Amino acid sequence: MRTKLPQGLVWMMLLTAQAWCGDFRAGSAVRVVTPSPLLAVSGGMGPARLALEKAGELTVRALVMADSATTIAIVSADFLGFPAALGDRVRRKVKAIRPENILIAATHTHSAPDAYGFPDGRGGTAADLPYLDSVCARMVEAIDEAWAKAQPAILKIASGEAKGKIAYNYYAEHLYDPRCHVIQCLGADGQPIATLVNYAIHPEIIGSARGICSPDLIGPLYDRLREKGGGVGIFINSAQGGMVTADNRRPEGKEKRDWDECVRIGNLLADEALRLVDNAPAQTAPQIMCRARRLTFPVDSAELRAVMAASPLQLGKKDAMNISTQFNLINLGNAQILTIPGEALPNIGFYLKRTMRGEHNLLFGLCNDAFGYILTRVDWGSFKAYDYVSRVCLGERTGEILIEAALKFVAESPAPEKLKERTF
DSSP: OOOOOOHHHHHHHHHSHHHHHTTOEEEEEEEEOOOSSOOOEESSSSOOBOOOEESSOOEEEEEEEEOSSOEEEEEEESSSOOOHHHHHHHHHHOOSSOGGGEEEEEOOOSSEEOSSOOBOSSSOBOOOHHHHHHHHHHHHHHHHHHHHTOEEEEEEEEEEEOOSSOEEESSSTTOSOOEEEEEEEEETTSOEEEEEEEEOOBOOSSOSTTOEEOOTTHHHHHHHHHHTTOOEEEEEEOSOTTTEEEOOBOTTSOBOOSHHHHHHHHHHHHHHHHHHHHTOOEESSOOEEEEEEEEEEEOOOHHHHHHHHHOTTOOSOTTOSEEEEEEEEEEETTEEEEEOSSEEOHHHHHHHHHHSOSSEEEEETTBSOOOSEEOOTTTTTTSGGGHHHHHTBSOTTHHHHHHHHHHHHHHTSOOOOOOOOOOO
16 A cells, blocks of 8 residues: 555645645654674563574664744654663754654564663673664764755644554453554655554564564564555554553464564554555644653652662662653644653553543653553552563552643643645
């Protein structure tokens, strides 16, 4: 499937591109960050596993969008998480865009090098600091190139159920959000500059135990978007905590954990995203609002305090009882976007989307920081299945703090504009 606009509209766009697009511009860029030689890969807390081969390439990807007053950069990185300790290095080096307007999210692949500095059980860590420095440098390059390539553009946004065997909740099969949100920027020639896919899923088909460095299903997703004419692919996860994962179940009850399954699910998600956005109306002069606040959580978990204190990345001050991070609310055309610094459980995601004020409401999970699972106190430690997600959580108040701050942020900010279409 190739996203197209009607031929007459494309012709008019070619003749009057600047007037048709208004002041809205967009640009995108990609950098490969697969380590060479390969490094150990991490799927979470605990020792990393030595990688002996790779499947696909790890990348960092930037989408820059601007109107006459505001410029934002949305960046996606193929890592389990991308802590603010790294993201802030990137923000300090980008000169063309305000630091608080740079949103950096992790795809959450479980087959990439450790970007946290988890203890390895032997007094050290698998985090390779020179490599992480190089990733930050490539990310700065991608943002700068995307800004330099920004051109008059139009915007298409779509939301709908992604159909097929893509994701499910490991703890309770149907308790996940099947909606896929798509943001697509097209140049004046009608061809996509980039297609952003916002969907809740754990890219852990391969996982860290096999010793394979891989973007998991996100790599094939990107390849499919490009092959089908969607331009540069950008994947931003959503509220995929507790435990929304790839549906790689076989009929006999086993799980298919190989690259072919990554391709199957990645291709299907890409096809669904392009299907949804194909007939979305064009927004010819969308406005951008980007606001940022600090969001502070108590760190009740002694285990996570120890990880933060011991990390060579200086994730937090030693024995710190609180940690704060950047929290963004973005209006983009008729959509509203809220960032989440971790893996919110699906019920939190559903509630936040229901209370937001856009015609399309998107949650950017694992964005600006990656503090583990985010759940409310009524879920925290309540079920045996939640033992792990409760342990890898800042504390039982985390969910309520996020929800309260989000509701206040939304209430105190302007609502997104209603859809404006240009007709000829």
